[in-house]
Amino acid sequence: METTAAFLGLDCIDCGQRFDADTQRCPDCGGILDPTYDYDTIDLTHKNLAERPFDSMWRYEELLPFPRETAITMDEGATPLVECEKLAEEMGVGRVLLKDEGRNPTGSFKDRGQTVAMTAAAQEDASDIALASAGNAGQAAAAYAGRADIDSHVFLPSRAGFTNKAMVNVHGGDMTVVGGRIGDAGAAYADAMADEGEEDGWHSVQTFVTPYRHEGKKTMAYEIVEQLDWEAPDAIVYPTGGGVGLVGMHKAATELRDLGLIDDLPAMYAAQSTGCAPIVEAFEEGKERHEPIEHPDTICGGIEIPDPGASPWILECLRKSGGGAVATPDEEILESAIAVAKGEGLEMGATCAAAASGAWKLADDGEFDADDTVVLLNTATSNKDSDVLRSHLMGKGI
Template identity: 50%
Template structure:
């Protein structure tokens, strides 16, 4: 398990937002602005504060309490939008369009794929992974996919290390998504470009992105790597997050639960050889989702 829970705000998103904040500072912008499912907003508020910038964050009402509370704690200007991520994104886009021209220049876009900086920062996931494996490539990496920035950045990092001769070869990448919102997995399986998911419905708020900005780059990365996608139901991913906690002592995000459940499904389908090195990416700390996992266990009488 590549564990990203130790980042400053507890998720892999910090890697991208650290680069975005530095780019904004160098551009003399004064505000990081973005719509977010939650984690990106918390990270943006933290790194904006660190860089001496303001932050303007649009979050859906369903975002978890910790995300919203910490955006406030870091001094972020938070707009809670009734509904889901697409509602927050629409509000962000509308308010940005209504800004006077002078103010618009002060808003530095921090959302995934609004600039090259966020997914560039994600390359360092692979840099550390290769170093942890003594400069060898794993055979496969199972990645929870929401906006698509993490899997795209991971592939870019792997490809560049291979081209530079720092690591021999690249891993197969497998996208894991909840079956209630799986536009990237559906596109990988169909051979088509990703289409917006019409009725998103999953307990994994961070992965409920029905029209991901990086959907096509994510699909292209997975195909180029020789991997595939897997969609799992909410019950399986919650049970898998609990299983990881009970057997490995790691408090992983429910997004990682999707990766774990997906990896077991892929193994059952023969995607891995018995001697493969398979890495699961834990994108964040489990304490943001503890109530959801605990409710699932209580429902099972545990």
């Protein structure tokens, strides 16, 4: 595989062993693999980054595993960081900004992960890729697989949104819709990987099976701090299911600090629904690992992950960054999406609005200072689930 000059390999976050770029999960202990680099050889400065066009997440290729010229890309990333003065006033903080990932090619931040994961698959000459998804990652995978001339096999729960299902088909994906929730789709994916996948050589682009999805999503943090003139925000509030973007952004901020490009780390906050909040519960109880939620109950399908396999890593990132975790009811999440749309004109996805409702609760609880800069992650466009928001309004007679 063709990798960037500083890329050293994949380190297991559990046992510390290092493996080649084409490895998926640690073959020794089954742990998650994380790309690592020789940071002493990376020469990135504020000046040379300023000289590059702000056109794609691949502008940070020195800190990515693969060269930009090899990327399966649709110019994902380089999304706006939008000032929200009304939200700042209402929350009683210095600034609130919304990182609008809905402007990516397939309408979500999943594109950042899939561009890197699909680049790895293409370099390995994969003929087929497979994954289970709540919706957005499946749509993104089908799109990037199509661009790479790779067949895709996407397993979605029946509750996934119509847009996701339709676009998997439109992009040419082989879609299996499974009755139930994300865990049921994951089980069907696992069965298929053990059967057809093993026989036909399917390449997995599943969360934390491929080492490259969190690596792509870390670029959100690079962009945020550059858009803030190389000042890390005081807090980043992230709607959290599997936590891929959260651990990626914390890694990115740590890299920028160690490279001397920023001074401080942003405090990372995981925002969940009270109907499925395994990370929040584990954080509040001081645990190093979550307890699975037996009966999740939330309309926010994108963050309804009752058994997040990377919870020890997520919790470590929250604590190391000085952040925390917050859960709010679905009613408040949907109301927050509507409030942001009415007050700021910005369209947050129904699931993504957990970041806004979580930030309001954190502010009410005195978590933020009056001069803090708070960034909310809008991880997907509201067009994915606008029916949920409209139904909520109709239920109120509006």
